[in-house]
Amino acid sequence: MVNQVVVSGKREEPEERPRPGYELPLLLLAGFRTLIDEVHAELAAQGHPDLRPAHAFALQAIGPDGATASGMARALGISKQAAGKTVDRLVALGYAVRADDPADARRKLVRISAAGYDVLGRSAAVFDRLRSQWADALGEQAVRTMEDGLRAVAAPGAFRLDAAAWIAP
Numbered sequence: 001m002v003n004q005v006v007v008s009g010k011r012e013e014p015e016e017r018p019r020p021g022y023e024l025p026l027l028l029l030a031g032f033r034t035l036i037d038e039v040h041a042e043l044a045a046q047g048h049p050d051l052r053p054a055h056a057f058a059l060q061a062i063g064p065d066g067a068t069a070s071g072m073a074r075a076l077g078i079s080k081q082a083a084g085k086t087v088d089r090l091v092a093l094g095y096a097v098r099a100d101d102p103a104d105a106r107r108k109l110v111r112i113s114a115a116g117y118d119v120l121g122r123s124a125a126v127f128d129r130l131r132s133q134w135a136d137a138l139g140e141q142a143v144r145t146m147e148d149g150l151r152a153v154a155a156p157g158a159f160r161l162d163a164a165a166w167i168a169p
């Protein structure tokens with residue numbers, strides 16, 4: 001058989017070659033991109049063709065209580081100007097609204113609109129479907145093991161939205 005070696009008249013599986021360390025982050029990134037790209041393709045088919053992954057990250061940064069543009073900038077690891085442009089785009093697309101901050105009349109909050117909550121709900125449903133597809137392909141236990149393993153090795157607080165900080169000087 002292919003992938004088997006005959007040793008002393010017995011068939012044995014060959015030793016697996018060591019895998020280079022750089023493959024793991026590339027595979028994780030490829031899996032991430034596959035999921036994100038599929039979610040956004042489905043959202044486009046469902047009537048949200050202008051929503052980009054950066055917009056979805058921004059909606060997550062806004063959260064259920066709203067956020068200031070400065071708070072979004074910190075959460076996303078981008079400049080206040082970039083956060084302001086992102087807010088402008090989310091408002092123009094109808095996914096967010098600007099509102100007065102009840103705690104400080106001088107500040108404006110960005111809040112997720114009904115359309116924003118709708119697209120977040122749709123994306124959650126697509127993520128659930130994609131996870132099920134991965135479980136069908138790999139087995140439910142393999143997916144659970146992968147999730148548990150990633151939780152165990154991910155640095156505390158590593159789930160941040162500031163990936164742009166990796167690029168900025």
